[in-house]
Amino acid sequence: MKIEYKKDLKDVFKLDDKQVYIIDSNIYTIYKQLFQSIKNKSRIFIYEANEHTKNYDSLQKIYSFLYTNSINRSNIIYGIGGGITTDIAAFSASTYKRGCRLILIPTTLLGMVDASIGGKTGINYNNIKNGVGSFYIAEKVIINTKFLESLSETEYKNGFVEIVKMSFLPQSDLLSSLAEQQGIEAIIKEAIRTKLELTHIDLHDKSSRRLLNLGHTFGHILESVSNYDISHGTAVAIGIRAAAKLSFQKGFVTREVLEVIERRLDKYALPTSFNSKYLPEILRIGKSILKQDKKADDKYNLVLFNGIQNLTIYKTDEDLEVINVLREFADV
Ligand SMILES: NC(=O)c1ccc[n+]([C@@H]2O[C@H](COP(=O)([O-])OP(=O)(O)OC[C@H]3O[C@@H](n4cnc5c(N)ncnc54)[C@H](O)[C@@H]3O)[C@@H](O)[C@H]2O)c1
Numbered sequence: 001m002k003i004e005y006k007k008d009l010k011d012v013f014k015l016d017d018k019q020v021y022i023i024d025s026n027i028y029t030i031y032k033q034l035f036q037s038i039k040n041k042s043r044i045f046i047y048e049a050n051e052h053t054k055n056y057d058s059l060q061k062i063y064s065f066l067y068t069n070s071i072n073r074s075n076i077i078y079g080i081g082g083g084i085t086t087d088i089a090a091f092s093a094s095t096y097k098r099g100c101r102l103i104l105i106p107t108t109l110l111g112m113v114d115a116s117i118g119g120k121t122g123i124n125y126n127n128i129k130n131g132v133g134s135f136y137i138a139e140k141v142i143i144n145t146k147f148l149e150s151l152s153e154t155e156y157k158n159g160f161v162e163i164v165k166m167s168f169l170p171q172s173d174l175l176s177s178l179a180e181q182q183g184i185e186a187i188i189k190e191a192i193r194t195k196l197e198l199t200h201i202d203l204h205d206k207s208s209r210r211l212l213n214l215g216h217t218f219g220h221i222l223e224s225v226s227n228y229d230i231s232h233g234t235a236v237a238i239g240i241r242a243a244a245k246l247s248f249q250k251g252f253v254t255r256e257v258l259e260v261i262e263r264r265l266d267k268y269a270l271p272t273s274f275n276s277k278y279l280p281e282i283l284r285i286g287k288s289i290l291k292q293d294k295k296a297d298d299k300y301n302l303v304l305f306n307g308i309q310n311l312t313i314y315k316t317d318e319d320l321e322v323i324n325v326l327r328e329f330a331d332v
Contacts, residue, residue, distance in 0.1 A: 001119075001137045003192060005185065006144040009034055015078070017043055020069050022062060022089040024049045024081025027107050030150050043069060049084040051228045054124050056132075062092045066100075076101040079138075082108035082155070083115030087130070090121035094136030102138040107147040109159025109184075110232070113166070113191035116141045118199035118209075128292045129220055135203055143192075145185050157270075158233030163191050164268050165214050165240060168261070170309050171197045178268075211311045214303040215239030217293050218326050222274055224289045225281040230274055237270035238329050246325045247305040252312070260308050276330035286326070287319045 009031070015021065017040040025048045028035065038044060045065045047058065071077070077100050079089025086104045093102040106116040122133025148156065167174035172194040177187050195212065202209040218239035222230045241262065248258040266272075290300060299315040300322065306312045316322075 001117075001196075002140045003117075004140060004142045005189075006142060007146075009144060009146050011144070019043070019076040019078060020066065020071055021045065021078045021080060022047055022065075022085060022092070023078075024085040024107065027081050027085075027147075031147075047081065047085055047088070049081055049088075051084065051124060051129075051223075054084045054088055056123060056125070058088060059092060059123055062088065063096060066092065066096050071096065071100060073097050073100050076103055078103050078105065079116075080105040080107065081111070082106070083111045086111055086116045087120075087122050087133070090119075090136055090138060091123055091133055094121050094134045099136070102136065103140045103142065104138045105142045105144070108151060108155055109148055109188075110155070110162055111159075112143050112145075112188050113159060114162045114195065117192050117195045119203060120205075127224055127289070129223065131292070135205075137203075143185075143188060145188065148184065154231060154233075158231055160268065161233040161237045161240075161270055163187060164265065164270060165236060166191050166194045166212075167264070168214060168240075168305070168309055168311060169194055169198070169211055170311070172309070175264075175309075210301055210313055211303055213301070214311060215241075215243055217290070217300060217302055218242040218322065220293055221282060221286050221289050221323075221326060222278070225278045225285065226274075230278070234271045234274070237265065238272070238274055238326075240270075241265060241272065242325045242329060243302065243304050245328060246302070246321070249325065250304070250314075252314075253305050253307065257305065257308055261305060273329050273331040276332065279327065279330050282323060282326060286323045290319050290322060 015038050020043050022045045025046050028046050045062060077093040079086040086106055090102055093100045104116040106112045119135045119137035121136050122130035125131030166172050174190050177190045198209045215236040219235035222235040244258055244261040247253045299317050302314045303311055304314045
């Protein structure tokens with residue numbers, strides 16, 4: 001996978017009628033003039049991206065769009081937008097005609113540091129986030145931080161949480177990038193380098209790549225019970241706090257280490273609690289959400305702390321252990 005960094009938006013968009021473009025509807029509206037070089041508008045699929053449309057219905061519409069445009073394996077499918085758009089565009093590219101060429105242009109911070117990197121594609125299935133998907137690496141990812149200028153604060157924070165999460169990985173030098181207040185492009189580069197280091201060793205998520213799931217098992221419960229009203233970033237931030245707390249409770253880390261982790265999360269003003277109105281639902285369906293999170297075997301692979309920049313996979317089938325620690329983060 002090649003990663004290109006572009007300074008100007010016009011450098012990103014040398015787009016023509018030969019390829020097809022799956023574009024987030026907000027990006028198409030905000031940056032409309034950038035798509036003017038695509039004369040044949042039937043080559044554009046405008047996608048209203050949210051977790052509810054990241055589904056089989058939208059995928060079918062995309063397949064039909066690819067069919068109508070007579071796309072074959074030599075054509076390039078562009079996915080332009082946040083992580084939802086790049087995930088579904090990449091999944092369609094990986095499955096249509098058994099695999100078409102794919103270029104991703106992420107437009108959110110989360111998309112730049114995470115979703116477009118490392119080859120995971122997917123759609124949601126029933127209540128399972130990314131329940132259907134594949135591993136398919138884009139031939140190119142084009143990063144242009146100018147897109148971030150139109151991103152809402154909430155969405156920016158969603159991406160920033162993933163950056164802070166990656167700073168806890170042993171492979172990462174993000175802590176110094178953040179401390180030195182390097183510009184966002186330098187921080188993005190280091191986050192991508194960190195993620196690629198793990199995905200190169202373990203593309204199929206069988207071992208070390210799982211460390212990237214820090215905070216996500218807890219986070220998925222919060223996203224699901226709130227029907228995605230709790231944003232991904234908030235859910236993962238609380239998930240990292242829950243992972244740190246459980247690591248302390250299990251004696252994996254000392255109180256001092258727990259406090260260092262908490263201070264790092266506080267320093268970047270990452271969320272500390274969720275609305276307690278979601279508690280009954282967590283108690284009611286938390287177990288079944290967890291069950292769906294068992295990706296590879298009969299146990300949950302919880303990412304816990306063994307130290308500040310030292311993570312471990314803790315295998316457990318104790319639902320209550322997970323649910324109880326999460327309860328501690330309900331606001332009062
Ligand atoms: N494949 C992976 O490895 C991977 C990793 C992490 C997350 N993900 C997936 O990514 C998704 C979340 O991605 P996301 O946070 O980018 O959300 P998103 O795609 O929903 O984008 C967030 C919102 O921002 C808007 N938007 C996008 N770019 C914008 C811009 N430049 N200016 C203004 N608005 C803009 C979108 O229209 C949307 O409303 C989840 O579905 C998650 O499962 C995938």
